[in-house]
Amino acid sequence: MEKSIENIWKEGFIKSDALIAPKINNLYDQKSIHIIDKFKRMFKINLIAIVAFSFVYLVVTFFIGIPIMGTIFFITLTLLVIVNKRLLNGLERINKGANSYQYLKAFNQWINKQIAINKRMSTFLYPIIFMSFVFGFWFKDAEGIPLGERLVNEILVGFPNTYLIYGIPLIGIIIAVLIVSLLAFFGGRIYMWDLNIVYGRVFKKLDELLTDLESLRN
C-alpha cells in the first residue's frame, strides 16, 4: 500500500537527522542577500557616488572656467538624489512580516513607482546634461568675450548670410533641438534597457509570484 505524503513527512523527519540547525557565525556582520537589502545598498552607493561626483565636477568646472556647466549639473543631480532618497525611504517601510501577498505587492508597487519616476527623470536628465555642456562652453570666457559669441563672429566671417535668432545661428538651434529631442526620446528607454539587463528576470518572476497569489485570492 502506498504511503500518504503526510506519513512520509512525519516518519521521514522522525528518522532523519536533517533538522539540525546550521551553525551561525557573525550573523550581524553578514552581508544580506535579500532583495530589499540589496536594493537599499545599491541605492545608497549610487546616491553617495552621485553626490561626490557632482560636487567634484562643480569644483573642477569653476577652476576651468565653465561654472555654468558644473552648476546646472550639480543642481540637476542634487534633485535626482533628493527624489531617490525619498524613494529609498519608501523601501524602508516595506514590512517583511506582512503576509506574502501584501509583502510582494508592496515591493512590486515600490519597484513600479521607482521605475516610473526614474524613467521620467531620465527623459529630462540627458537633455539637461547636454544643454549644460552647450551653455557651459557658450558662456566660457574667451579673451574677454563669451566663446559662443566669438564662434558666431567667426562663422559670420565665413558665411555672412547665416540666419541668426537672438544672435544664435538657426542651424545651431536646429541641431541642438534635434539632439535634445533624441536624448529625451531615448533617455527613458536607455534607463529601462539598462535596468532590464540586470533585473529583468527578477521583475518577471515577481510578476509571476503575484499572479499566482492573485489567482489564489479570487
Add this chain to the structure above:
Amino acid sequence: MSSDFYNTSILPFAGIIIKLCRAYTNSQEDFEDYYQEVCLQIWRSKDNFREESEWSTWVYRISLNVCLTLLKKKKNNVQHFVSDSVTVEETEASYAFSDESLNLLYNAIRKLSEIDRAIIMLYLEEKPYQEIAEIIGTNPNNIGVRVKRIKMKLKKLLDGKIN
C-alpha cells in the same frame, strides 16, 4: 544578534525554517545562506512585531517572504531569485536526507511553483487552513482547494516511486 534572542525566539522554530529553506534550495551552501538570512531578517524585523498574530505565524511569514525573494548574481551580472532556479536534477547528492521516501517527496515539492511549495509545507506542518491563509494572504477556502490540487500533483509526481 544576541544569542539569547536566537535561542529563545528563533531556535524553537528552527525546524520549520529548515524545512522551508530546504524546499527552496538544492545545495548545502545555499541552504546555509538561506537559513542565516532568515534568522538575520527575523532579528532585524523583531521590532515590527505587533502581536496581532502569534509569534510563530510571524516567524513563518518572514521565513517564507525571505525564501521567496533572495537574490543571487549570475556570472553575467544578471540578478535572479534563487528559488526560481531550483531543479531536482541539480540537487546535490550530499544534500539528500537519509530517508529515501522523504527525499523523493522533497524532490517532488521542489518541482512545484514557489507558492505551492509554501502552501504544502505549511499544510504538512499541520497548520490549519486559517493560519496558512493568514501567512500567504488569502482566504482559507481557497487554500483548501489549492491543497487538494497540490496533493494530486504530488501523487502524480510520486506515482509508483514510494511503497
